[in-house]
Structure formats: C-alpha cells, structure tokens
Amino acid sequence: xxxxxxxxxxxxxxxxxxxxxxxxxxxxxxxxxxxxxxxxxxxxxxxxxxxxxxxxxxxxxxxxxxxxxxxxxxxxxxxxxxxxxxxxxxxxxxxxxxxxxxxxxxxxxxxxxxxxxxxxxxxxxxxxxxxxxxxxxxxxxxxxxxxxxxxxxxxxxxxxxxxxxxxxxxxxxxxxxxxxxxxxxxxxxxxxxxxxxxxxxxxxxxxxxxxxxxxxxxxxxxxxxxxxxxxxxxxxxxxxxxxxxxxxxxxxxxxxxxxxxxxxxxxxxxxxxxxxxxxxxxxxxxxxxxxxxxxxxxxxxxxxxxxxxxxxxx
Amino acid sequence: xxxxxxxxxxxxxxxxxxxxxxxxxxxxxxxxxxxxxxxxxxxxxxxxxxxxxxxxxxxxxxxxxxxxxxxxxxxxxxxxxxxxxxxxxxxxxxxxxxxxxxxxxxxxxxxxxxxxxxxxxxxxxxxxxxxxxxxxxxxxxxxxxxxxxxxxxxxxxxxxxxxxxxxxxxxxxxxxxxxxxxxxxxxxxxxxxxxxxxxxxxxxxxxxxxxxxxxxxxxxxxxxxxxxxxxxxxxxxxxxxxxxxxxxxxxxxxxxxxxxxxxxxxxxxxxxxxxxxxxxxxxxxxxxxxxxxxxxxxxxxxxxxxxxxxxxxxxxxxxxxxxxxxxxxxxxxxxxxxxxxxxxxxxxxxxxxxxxxxxxxxxxxxxxxxxxxxxxxxxxxxxxxxxxxxxxxxxxxxxxxxxxxxxxxxxxxxxxxxxxxxxxxxxxxxxxxxxxxxxxxxxxxxxxxxxxxxxxxxxxxxxxxxxxxxxxxxxxxxxxxxxxxxxxxxxxxxxxxxxxxxxxx
Numbered sequence: 001x002x003x004x005x006x007x008x009x010x011x012x013x014x015x016x017x018x019x020x021x022x023x024x025x026x027x028x029x030x031x032x033x034x035x036x037x038x039x040x041x042x043x044x045x046x047x048x049x050x051x052x053x054x055x056x057x058x059x060x061x062x063x064x065x066x067x068x069x070x071x072x073x074x075x076x077x078x079x080x081x082x083x084x085x086x087x088x089x090x091x092x093x094x095x096x097x098x099x100x101x102x103x104x105x106x107x108x109x110x111x112x113x114x115x116x117x118x119x120x121x122x123x124x125x126x127x128x129x130x131x132x133x134x135x136x137x138x139x140x141x142x143x144x145x146x147x148x149x150x151x152x153x154x155x156x157x158x159x160x161x162x163x164x165x166x167x168x169x170x171x172x173x174x175x176x177x178x179x180x181x182x183x184x185x186x187x188x189x190x191x192x193x194x195x196x197x198x199x200x201x202x203x204x205x206x207x208x209x210x211x212x213x214x215x216x217x218x219x220x221x222x223x224x225x226x227x228x229x230x231x232x233x234x235x236x237x238x239x240x241x242x243x244x245x246x247x248x249x250x251x252x253x254x255x256x257x258x259x260x261x262x263x264x265x266x267x268x269x270x271x272x273x274x275x276x277x278x279x280x281x282x283x284x285x286x287x288x289x290x291x292x293x294x295x296x297x298x299x300x301x302x303x304x305x306x307x308x309x310x311x312x313x314x
Numbered sequence: 315x316x317x318x319x320x321x322x323x324x325x326x327x328x329x330x331x332x333x334x335x336x337x338x339x340x341x342x343x344x345x346x347x348x349x350x351x352x353x354x355x356x357x358x359x360x361x362x363x364x365x366x367x368x369x370x371x372x373x374x375x376x377x378x379x380x381x382x383x384x385x386x387x388x389x390x391x392x393x394x395x396x397x398x399x400x401x402x403x404x405x406x407x408x409x410x411x412x413x414x415x416x417x418x419x420x421x422x423x424x425x426x427x428x429x430x431x432x433x434x435x436x437x438x439x440x441x442x443x444x445x446x447x448x449x450x451x452x453x454x455x456x457x458x459x460x461x462x463x464x465x466x467x468x469x470x471x472x473x474x475x476x477x478x479x480x481x482x483x484x485x486x487x488x489x490x491x492x493x494x495x496x497x498x499x500x501x502x503x504x505x506x507x508x509x510x511x512x513x514x515x516x517x518x519x520x521x522x523x524x525x526x527x528x529x530x531x532x533x534x535x536x537x538x539x540x541x542x543x544x545x546x547x548x549x550x551x552x553x554x555x556x557x558x559x560x561x562x563x564x565x566x567x568x569x570x571x572x573x574x575x576x577x578x579x580x581x582x583x584x585x586x587x588x589x590x591x592x593x594x595x596x597x598x599x600x601x602x603x604x605x606x607x608x609x610x611x612x613x614x615x616x617x618x619x620x621x622x623x624x625x626x627x628x629x630x631x632x633x634x635x636x637x638x639x640x641x642x643x644x645x646x647x648x649x650x651x652x653x654x655x656x657x658x659x660x661x662x663x664x665x666x667x668x669x670x671x672x673x674x675x676x677x678x679x680x681x682x683x684x685x686x687x688x689x690x691x692x693x694x695x696x697x698x699x700x701x702x703x704x705x706x707x708x709x710x711x712x713x714x715x716x717x718x719x720x721x722x723x724x725x726x727x728x729x730x731x732x733x734x735x736x737x738x739x740x741x742x743x744x745x746x747x748x749x750x751x752x753x754x755x756x757x758x759x760x761x762x763x764x765x766x767x768x769x770x771x772x773x774x775x776x777x778x779x780x781x782x783x784x785x786x787x788x789x790x791x792x793x794x795x796x797x798x799x800x801x802x803x804x805x806x807x808x809x810x811x812x813x814x815x816x817x818x819x
Contacts, residue, residue: 172426172433175419179412188369189410190424190474191395303413 007266014146016265018154019220021258023048025157026212027236028243028250029164030205034080036168036245037201038181038304042098043083044209045233046105047076051213053109056224057116059126069153069214076210077203079105084202089195091308102233110226123223129153153211153219158251160208165247177201181302184309194309209233231285238288241296256291260284317344318380320513321402321482325375326365328358335361337537338375343482348504348514350528350545352521352557354753358537359517360407363484367404368394379482398424403475407486407517409467413460417453417470418442421477438477445476448510450503464491464613468500476507483507485516489523490779493611494811501527521553533557567765567787573602575638576773577623577654577742582632584618593618593629594797600742600773605764607788608777608799610814612747615797616777617659620746623775624656625649637741650679655740657731659747659777661724665731668720672712673701675719676734708733709759725756732763743767746777761787781810 007013027044034041041047055072059065079101086097117124129151138148168174176197180187184194212232217224235257243249264280321343328336336358343349351359364370366377371392378388379400389396397404411420422438439455446452453469454462462470468488475483483504489497501523508514518524524531524545531548533541533556541556577600584593593615600606610616621627622634625644634641636652649656658664666675677686677697685696701715710729712722719727728748735743745764749757764774764787777794778784784791791802793813802810 170431170433171428172422172430173428175415175423175433176428178414179420179423182412182414183410185406185408185410186412186420186423188394189404189406191398192424192428300414 004267004270007263007270011142011145013262013266014142015149016262017255017258018146018150019258020261021254022150022154022157022219023212023215023232024236024239024254024257025161025251026215027209027233028239028254029160029247030076030208030212031236031240032243032245032247032250033164033177033205033208034202035240035305036181036302037177037198038184038302038307038309039084039087039198039202040094040098040237040306041080041083041101041202041205041209042095042237043079043101043105043206044098044236045229045231046102046109047079047206047209048213048216048229048233049109050079050105051076051210052217052228053113053213053224054210055214056126056217057113059218060124065129065218068218069156069211072210072214072218073207076213077207080203080206080209081199083206084199087308088198088202091310094306094308113224123225125222126218128217128222129219151219153215156211157215160211161247161251168247178302181304184304184307188309188311194311209236212236235285235288238292241299242288242292244295244299245302253291257284257288260287317346319343320345320380322378322380322386323362323366323375324378326362326372326377327374328361328365328370329373334537336365336372339534339537339539341532341539343513343515345481345513346508346511347530348508348516348528350524350531351515351517351534352519352524352531352553353534354519354557357534357557359534360486361537362534363404363486363515363517365391366397367402367484368392368397382481398478401479401481402484403472403478403480403482404484405468405471405475405486405488407490409471411459411467411470414458416456416458417462417466417473418455420459420470421455421474425478442473442477445473449473449476449507450499451476465496468492480512482513482515485514487517487519489518489520491612493815494808495815497523519557521550521557524553525550567789568769570603570769570789572604572789573771575599576602576636577775578635578638579622580633580635582622582629582634584622584627585630586618591615591618591621592797593622595632596797596799597632598775598792598799600775602741602771602773603768604789605768605774605776605787607784607791608775608794609781609784609791609802609810610779610794612779614794616746616794618797619794619799620656620659620744620777623649623654623742623744624658625654653738653741655735655738655743655772657728657735657743657745657748659750661727661731662720666719666727669718671716672705672710672719672722672730673697673715675730676701676704679734680738704733704737705730708736708763725752728752728756728760732760736763736767739770740767740772743772743774744777745774747779748776749778749780749783781807 027048031041031044051072054075055068058071059068083097083101086092087094131149131151134148138144168177176187176192180194180197187194187197213229216228239250239253242253261284264283268277268280319342323339323341325338325340326336327338339362353359361370365372376388378386381387387400389400418435418439421442422435426434442455451469451472453466453473459467488500492500504514528545531543531545531553532539533553535557579596579598582593582596586592596619608616618627622629625646625648628644634644636654641648641652667678680686687693698715705715708729710726710733712726719730722730748760768774776784776788785805793800793802793810795814795816800813802813804810
C-alpha cells in the first residue's frame with residue numbers, strides 16, 4: 001500500500017501522466033469542435049494515424065519540426081474536409097462516413113509509408129521535440145519538472161485548451177458554432193451559412209486531431225510504426241461526452257486518463273509478478289467506461305448532433 | 315391608399331415536385347400597413363413568405379423592396395442574408411432559436427463579425443432594452459432560450475427582427491401557440507410599432523384576429539391568390555367563402571343518447587420534470603355517445619393526458635377504468651384490447667410506420683388476430699383484401715395498398731389511421747389534434763367520422779387547440795391548463811379563453 005502512495009508522490013508519475021494526456025487533449029478538443037457544430041467525426045482514429053505518419057515523414061524528408069507539425073495539421077484538415085463534404089452538404093450518415101474515413105486514412109498512411117520506404121526493416125528515426133528546460137521555472141520543486149520540462153507540443157496542447165475555450169465562449173464565431181449545433185435553422189435565419197460553419201468546424205477539429213497523432217511520432221517517440229495510435233482516437237470520442245463538450249473538462253478528462261495509464265504502468269512493476277500485465281493494460285479503458293457511465297447519463301448532447309441540415313427543407 | 319409602397323411580390327411561383335405550392339402570386343405592401351395573409355392550412359402562405367425571406371428559391375417571379383431613398387431593389391433569390399440586409403424580418407411559426415444560448419446571444423447571432431476576437435454586447439444590449447421599452451415586448455435577455463416560455467420565445471424572435479432594424483416584419487401564425495389574452499397583448503405591441511412606421515405581414519387562418527388587427531387582407535387558396543380586400547369593408551362570410559371556396563358545412567350535432575361511462579380517469583397525477591408532460595390530479599369521465607372536447611393551449615399537459623389514455627404512460631397516482639373495468643397497469647396493448655382507439659397527435663411519427671406498406675399499417679395494431687396470421691405466418695392474401703376494402707371505404711388516396719405509407723399525404727395518412735381505428739368499433743376514441751394541418755375536405759371527413767362513431771355509442775375524447783373545432787363538435791368542453799382539467803360550463807369563446815389562460819371566468 002505504501003508503494004502505491006509512493007507512485008503518486010514521485011514526480012516522474014506526473015510527468016508521464018501529462019505526456020500520455022497530450023495527444024488525447026488534441027484529439028478531444030478536435031472532436032469537441034466537430035460535435036459542438038453538430039457533426040460526429042469518427043474519422044478521428046484514422047486522422048491520428050495520418051497526422052502521425054505525415055508529420056514524421058515530413059521531418060524525415062528534411063523539414064524542420066514545426067513545419068512537420070503544420071503539414072500534419074493540414075493533412076488532418078484535408079481528411080476532415082472529405083468527411084465534412086460527405087456529411088454536411090450531402091448529409092450522409094456521420095457514423096458510416098466517419099468509420100470510412102478512419103479505414104481509408106489508416107490504409108493511405110500505411111500505404112504511403114511502405115511505398116516511400118520499401119526497404120526498411122527497423123523503423124527509421126528522427127530527432128524529435130526535446131523537453132524544454134525553461135530557466136528558473138523548471139527549478140520550482142515538483143511543479144517545475146512536471147510542467148516546465150515537457151516538450152513544446154505539450155505546451156501547444158495546453159494553449160489550445162485556452163484558445164478553443166476562448167473561441168467557443170468569447171467570440172461571435174463561437175456563439176454561431178454553438179447555435180449551429182443546437183438549431184441550424186436559427187443560424188440560417190440570421191443569414192449565416194450553416195454549411196460553412198459546420199465544414200469549418202470539422203476541418204479545424206480534424207487538424208487538431210492530426211496534431212495528436214503528430215505528437216506520437218514527433219515528441220513521444222521518434223519513429224512511425226503501424227498500430228501506434230492504438231485506439232487513442234476512440235478514447236477521445238468517449239472523453240468528449242465525459243467532458244460534456246466543454247474544453248476545461250476535456251483537459252480534465254484527458255489528464256485523468258493519462259493518470260490511469262501512467263499508474264497502471266507503475267503498478268505493473270510493483271505487482272506484475274502476481275497479476276498478469278494484460279489486466280493492467282485494460283485498466284484505463286475499463287475505468288474510462290465507468291467514468292463515462294457515471295457522467296454521461298446526465299450529458300446534454302448538442303441538440304443537432306448527427307442531424308444533417310438541408311437548405312430549403314424545413 | 316396614400317401610404318408609400320414598400321414591397322412588391324411579382325408572379326412568385328414555387329413547385330414541389332408535382333405540387334404547385336404557389337402559382338404566380340402578386341402582392342404589395344405599404345409602409346405602416348398591416349397586411350393579413352389569410353388561408354387554410356396548406357394554402358401556400360408559409361411557402362410564399364419563405365420565398366420572400368430567401369429560404370426558398372422561387373421557380374418564377376421576384377421580390378422587390380423600395381429602399382428608404384425611394385429606389386427599388388430586386389432581392390437576389392434564395393438568400394436570407396439579402397432579405398436581412400434589405401431589413402425584412404421573419405418570425406417563423408417554428409421558432410428559429412438556439413436553445414443552448416441566451417436570448418441576447420440569439421438576437422446578436424449573425425450581427426457581429428465572425429472574425430472578431432471579442433464580443434461587443436453592451437451597445438447591443440442597450441439598443442434591445444430600448445426596443446423592449448418602445449414595444450412592450452419584454453423578455454429576459456440573460457436566460458437561456460430553453461428555460462423560456464413559448465410566449466417569451468416569440469417575443470425574442472420579434473425583438474431579433476426589430477434589432478436588425480426591420481422595416482418589414484413577417485409573422486407566421488403568431489398566435490397559434492398563445493392564449494387569447496397573450497395574443498391580444500401581442501397585437502397591442504405590434505400596433506405600437508406599426509404606428510411608428512413598421513410594415514407587417516401576418517399569416518393566419520383565424521378570421522376573427524385578421525378582422526381585428528389587419529388593414530388589408532389577401533386570401534390564398536390552393537396556392538393561388540383568390541381575393542384581396544380592405545379590412546374595413548370586409549364581410550366575414552364573404553372572406554370565409556373566399557378562404558374555403560365553398561359553404562362551410564360542418565356536420566350538425568344531432569341529439570344523442572348518453573350512456574354509461576366508457577372511460578374514467580380518477581385523480582390521475584403524472585409528475586415529470588417538464589410541466590408540458592405533467593398531469594395534476596386530473597379526473598375525467600366520458601360516457602358512451604358523447605364527445606368531450608379538451609380545449610387549451612398546447613403544452614399544458616394534453617400530451618400527457620393522451621399518453622395516459624393510450625397506455626404509453628403509467629400514472630404516478632390515480633386510476634383509469636375502461637367500460638367500468640379498472641386497468642391496474644395500463645399498457646398500449648392492454649388499452650387496444652380494452653377497445654380504446656387512438657388517433658395520435660403526430661400522425662407521421664406515431665401514427666404510421668412510413669417505411670411499411672399501407673396494407674401493413676392497417677393491421678399493425680392487431681398482429682395476433684386470427685384473420686391476420688396463422689401460427690405466426692402472415693396471411694398476405696387476406697391482409698391485402700382487408701386493405702382494399704378499408705382503403706375504398708375510407709377513401710384513402712395514394713399509389714396503392716402496397717405503397718409505403720410515407721408516400722401518402724397528411725390527409726390520407728389520417729384517413730388510414732381513422733380506418734384502422736374505427737374498423738375495430740372502439741368503445742373509446744382518443745383523437746388528439748385530429749384535424750391539425752389538414753385541408754378543409756379532409757378535416758370535414760374526420761369530423762364526420764367522429765360524429766358517426768359517437769352515434770354508434772363510442773365515447774370520444776377530442777383534444778384540440780382549435781377552439782372553433784371543439785365548439786362545433788364537442789357535447790361537453792373541458793379546458794386543460796398547467797396540467798389540470800377544468801370543466802367549462804360555458805360555450806362562450808371569451809370565457810373559455812380566460813380558462814385557457816389559467817384565470818377563472
């Protein structure tokens with residue numbers, strides 16, 4: 001029991017929690033933007049893969065790290081645009097289109113990787129983002145290493161929480177976004193374009209999702225390999241509901257999940273001899289389902305989520 | 315007319331597939347004038363206004379507004395933004411408000427640059443408060459729309475249009491959801507704004523309010539403009555004839571022997587978070603051979619009452635008895651078995667399965683009957699014969715009995731439901747808004763069938779928002795307000811109106 005407590009007191013646990021949470025923060029913010037506008041984006045898992053592959057490949061081909069990040073976001077936005085065109089003006093099933101995007105994007109990413117690098121046996125590496133060492137702030141005991149020795153992309157993720165919150169709650173665009181996810185007729189009657197708002201939200205949200213993937217290959221690891229996204233996208237879809245579509249709670253949810261995951265890794269070394277490791281690997285997912293059951297029953301979905309809107313129909 | 319012209323609609327035409335919703339309609343509006351657009355449901359009033367406002371693109375014709383400097387401006391078709399820029403405001407029958415935003419945000423939506431990094435609400439708030447003062451249309455600005463009453467929501471809608479400096483205000487059936495008193499105060503407010511130069515087009519099918527409030531009346535029937543007259547010179551009967559195209563012949567209520575109680579509700583209470591779905595100590599007795607009319611503004615518990623009688627909702631307290639037999643745990647199936655026929659409020663959603671055929675929809679309430687199935691297999695031939703007979707007897711028109719029910723028009727879906735229900739000769743008939751949205755012919759047919767059932771000895775519960783319908787059909791009238799039923803001992807419109815508003819007459 002004392003050992004368990006030790007885990008929480010160790011700063012490396014908190015460093016790991018925040019690192020594990022980073023791609024989820026990007027992903028859940030992206031999903032949140034799409035859903036606030038009324039579009040479910042199940043392409044998220046595939047967009048993660050695309051972001052991871054494209055960002056990494058750009059840097060491998062010689063682009064600076066930040067350019068790689070931008071290219072990853074653009075690639076994610078492109079797949080988002082595809083999903084948006086299918087589901088917004090054409091009004092196709094958001095579930096089917098989203099799953100299709102995931103299958104398509106995953107395959108395309110892997111296909112390109114194999115075509116461009118046909119002969120590699122072990123995955124080639126890049127020099128990823130390094131932990132920032134902010135002078136003075138890093139020396140604050142405990143908090144210093146946990147927050148101020150993360151990589152720049154973790155910082156970007158934390159900043160994006162604030163940006164998304166500001167946009168949704170403090171700008172006219174955010175009000176329009178909330179309205180289009182609740183009653184598109186209200187938006188149309190005020191002379192705003194339902195299609196443009198929804199497409200824009202899905203493209204921006206997908207770009208954010210791709211950043212979550214890019215973090216994996218350009219910050220957490222230094223290489224791309226198949227299966228590395230490993231369901232993180234799906235976790236984000238659940239976390240959005242947990243977060244009741246609010247950016248602040250989204251951060252909280254991602255951090256909680258990061259903590260579960262960091263905790264189970266450490267428990268494995270403590271108790272691994274007795275309990276099979278697969279149980280620990282399962283734990284974060286089981287816990288997130290339980291958290292969801294508790295929170296999501298009271299969730300107030302955006303009223304127009306999943307409902308396509310057509311001009312001229314009433 | 316010495317007032318200056320402000321708006322011209324010329325030759326507006328709109329087709330939906332085979333149906334011509336609007337056929338070359340011309341209309342003019344002058345400044346400071348109230349024009350009433352009168353017509354039955356389905357006459358094309360809303361379609362016309364949706365073209366004016368750019369929600370629909372006309373197939374022919376154009377809209378022209380005279381700008382303040384006197385120059386005419388032709389609006390590009392199909393663009394709401396153009397109509398807003400030309401300062402035309404529209405208040406839809408189904409409000410276009412986002413429920414997750416405050417009233418203020420709903421009013422401001424679209425008026426600020428979307429690229430702005432901040433909100434600028436102070437000046438806007440002051441302007442809206444000024445408008446509320448001037449017009450008397452008061453609404454809480456900082457409450458979310460979801461928490462507001464229907465009347466308040468409507469005021470927010472009107473304020474939204476006024477906020478955009480509307481010169482022309484279009485109101486689509488503004489009183490449909492209001493009590494008579496609320497409607498009166500709305501008209502007082504509008505009159506104030508009209509005196510200041512606002513021009514109003516309001517859509518209605520209620521003759522008395524059109525006569526009371528408008529300056530000029532245009533009558534639409536079957537998508538055509540059939541008449542235009544000055545209200546002051548208008549004669550009620552003349553307008554009614556224009557509107558329906560024939561003498562209004564509602565079936566006469568013959569005297570009928572009232573028998574034993576067929577449906578009794580005793581102190582039924584249904585508690586739900588939403589008061590729209592709650593009932594508070596409701597007792598009701600319906601006897602064989604009478605029609606009990608339930609009047610009231612919708613959203614006062616009528617749907618809960620209908621759900622209880624249908625067996626879809628179990629009362630928290632109180633009991634329900636059919637033909638003297640207490641139903642301890644009512645279910646839809648149990649109520650059907652007890653000979654309760656249901657004509658649901660939302661006929662498309664709750665009345666038929668749109669993707670199933672007409673024939674299948676006709677047997678869907680009694681799938682275990684011996685003439686429908688043997689040993690779990692459908693008797694297709696028998697079902698088809700049965701459907702043919704019923705379709706003929708009830709004049710259900712459509713592509714045939716094997717066509718999907720969704721392809722039928724609203725009136726024919728209602729006839730299909732009537733056929734299904736009345737064929738079983740139910741003891742009790744629950745008719746919830748049975749003529750809403752139907753044209754005159756279909757509505758008359760529904761009324762005639764209900765009268766017939768009454769004569770046969772059925773007890774009918776008629777829930778309707780249309781007071782005229784209740785007055786003409788019901789033997790006895792009860793009023794629903796805030797989850798409670800009040801017996802109306804009067805047939806006086808004004809007195810019943812007060813009861814609908816929750817004030818004892």
